Amino acid sequence: MSDKPVMSVKGLSVHYPISGGLFAPKVVVRAVENVTLDIPHRSFFGLVGESGSGKTTLGRAMLKATPITSGSIRYSDDEVSYDLAEVTKAELKDYRKRAQLIFQDPYAALSPRMTVRDIIAEPLEVMGLTKTREETDKRVREIAAKCRLNLEHLRRFPHAFSGGQRQRISIARALVSKPRFIVADESVAALDVSIQADVLNLLKSLQEELGLTFLFISHDLSVIAHICDHVAVMYLGRLVETAPTRALFAAPRHPYTKALMSAIPSLDPDHRGQAQKLEGEIPSPTNPPPGCKFQTRCPHAIDICRVEEPLLEHSGLEHDVACHRWEELAASLTPEPA
Amino acid sequence: MTLLKVENLTLGFHTDEGLITAVDDVSFDLEAGEVMGLVGESGSGKSVTAKSLMKLNPGNAVYGDKTKITLTLDDGPIDVMGLRTAREMQVVRGGSVSMIFQEPMASFAPAITVGDQMTEQLQLHKNMTRREATELSIEMLNRVGISDAATRFKQYAFELSGGMRQRAMIAMALSTSPKLLIADEPTTALDVTIQAQVIDLMKDLVDEFGMGIIFITHDLGVIAQTADKVAVMYLGRVIETGPVREVLRNPAHPYTQGLLNALPDLEDLDTPLSPIPGDIPSPLERPTGCVFHTRCPIAMAGRCDVEIPQMGPVSTGHEAACFAVEDQRMAS
């Protein structure tokens, strides 16, 4: 158990060029811009944002599944430590054993032509982690049991299973190589509500049992609220707020976070009409507005917001916000329960 | 006036694996100006039910004999099941009944401008001239909150963002002034901040147009905010209906209770999430008796796995199909 953060991201930017054709000027999508973030060891770290926020790209960058334009991502555990922006091929091969991804779509993430046993065993075979078939089978059985998969079902093909079961197979595949760091990219978004809770509980218990660190990417704030201990909110490729979960939900500081929380439809039919309405839509990541990226929709935007981009500053012990006016807004407005 | 009366809707599909029952003996009413939420998870049959109202199900659909869908419009009641020719069905589709879908990109033809599609259906159903149709369409686009409507009118669907496309689809659906609007998961594909905008829009439009809306979704929060009454479906059967406040505050059926318990609640971050145990049975393995008994915490062996419980009253306007509820009613 170390105190060093598992992932230490500094100034990370991921830009994609989209060429407009042979003679048109190159257009760049700034998917992630200047993100600085620490993911503590053994935490269940939530990353929340809507479409276009860059959260999926950030998650993939942490797995070195997309090229990094600038900045650094340092992975550290009790054995190794390297910077993913400058990693060698051998180090990358080693890293693959330690960091894995759980996909969103349980129907697309499993090869329909392989049995469940083969799907789960594939990482072991690719990474050469076992030597004999018996060893592979044993490890597959172990992890399948941990993920509450019926062992008889290992012979079946994915088409025999429901969404929730498939997601568990995905989880088993991600965990079979005994990684330390897992990125769960919208892993429950495609599941029914009654199954979501089951998979979330499974993830939580696996985290405790195996000592894993999770980066949980989602657009669903209420799910994040229940399962994560830290949250980071993204908007248009930038971090706008990070905090421990309780602190964030008790007193959100950034106007976007507040709007997100109040936009969640309440289960109380009488709790209507109190949502803080956000007008307009998210700007295009190829042409972000100057200054604060949220100023086009922010109800509290003033002149400085349109000119100067606010940076994350330490505000309170661990509650970080990127907003010019957060202090005055926090003083004047009472925090709204969502 | 009862706008829509659905009685004993039963529907199955012929597939490679056999006859799959999608909807089993579903009945409900809808008044004009009322918003009814149809809630269920995958396999609940809610989408199929909605499509049945406009006879939009694929060719291998088989309806039950006792199925009766009655739509009461200005001219009088129409038996939807009895409609045969395309001309007769035109009355139902797009004229008095409109439908909006989950995936707005899928309902706009990619190679025709948004404006052309909107005016086409107006000219078809309302016999307007092209100019009248254009005027009305642009007005509707404005009404749903699309800025710069005249420019958007001439654009293609891919040029609009997700939220705008959904609004355009709502505008298109409403421009024929339907009496009944069927909304099939209209906000599921949208970001939550956009969803909030669209929900507000729909509520305003209900007040203004006075139509009946069937709002299909899996999101109970959305239902709480928009619906007057709710029907909960599981595996093709309606297992609970009632006024939305009643059902959400005092759910009677174990499934509804389980569903509400499984939802993460922002008010109460300390309670662990409690899922409904088990999995939704595949349509090939439909349970006997009560469809929910395989996952029900209070299932009674010998009864719940043998007999099918019928809808019985819980309180005024609130009904549930459960033997435990029935027993409690008998006792009191």
Place this chain on the structure above:
Amino acid sequence: MTDITDTAVTAESEAERRKKEAYFTASQGQLIWARFKKQRAAMVAATALIVMILMGMFAPFLSPYDPTIAGRDKQYEYGAPQIPIFWDENGFSARPFIYGFERHRSLATNFRWVTTINKDDRRYVYFFVQGWEYSLIDIVLGLPGRAFHINIKALTFSTHLFGVDKGGIHIFGTDVAGKDIYSRTLHAIYTSLAVGTIGVGIAFVLALVIGGVSGFYGGWIDGLLQMITDAVRTVPAIPLFMALAAFVPDTWSAEARFLFISCILGLIGWPTLARRVRTHLLTERSQEYVLAAELCGASAGHIIRRHLLPSFTSYIIVDLVISFPYMVLSETALSFIGLGLKDPVNSLGVMLQNVSKADVLLNYQWHFIPVLFFIALVLAFVFVGDGLRDAADPYASTKK
């Protein structure tokens, strides 16, 4: 917490449960076969196809006569079909028989043969008779310019399915030289299938390599290879063949010519297949489970072997089966206009060359019987290909 238990709490019979389990553990191949079986037209076509392929492969055994000029029946040139019967005025016979006949040229029919049937002269049909010799392995390669000739003959038999004690039996009739049309038809089926197989084989190998590299690597390699593919595709086939036919010297043996034509067909046919291979690969490459394998550090070889190849095998088989009839049709057309195969190598196109005479059309219609076989062969391929294509994606309906 709960395990995933079987939710089949319905009162199912053991048989139903086993059937469901079979469905759950069915591999892709088994699923495709199950779907294919449900299509009646495709199953009928598949049976017909297998029958014809077997007929072609066992052609020497099934033919009473050598299809080349060596097996001609001088007594029965331009002869009508002789169908064996079991019963006539003279009584029933368990053994089928045909009639003897007398022939003479008649002025009345413009000096064509007139055949008088003698009903008393019964010629009985016997089975498993000895006849002309044939070898299962008979390789004669007399390639021009080479210093050696290969002549291997092995596995020689002379048993045939049926034959008559006296005279000849020609159930489809004979042609101008007296060659048995039935024997020739069977051998023609074999030749057409052989040409098709070689052509499709060559096209497939090329398509796999070029389309495979193109689809797998993408980027500029893809762009370049696609340009080459399109260029080859635009080459017009008929003028090319005419040029090549002029180029082929007559000194080449029939077999060499046969190989040459097959190779050319393959070289013309690969662009279409290559495009299909590329499309399949591009789709499969972007699947999430491929990304999952890459995130484990899987090598390109592993991904190709484990994910890409199995996924498009079914599609490629469909593409191959559908390309087959085009090869056969192309070869037939070429041989018919004289640019393809020539005697003694016998294909349908070669047989059809005789049919273009007016005399034959009017008086000797049995020359068209091979056409029926040929139509059946092509249709069978097409129906089977269609059936396979409909059955080929068993996973399309399992999305939520």
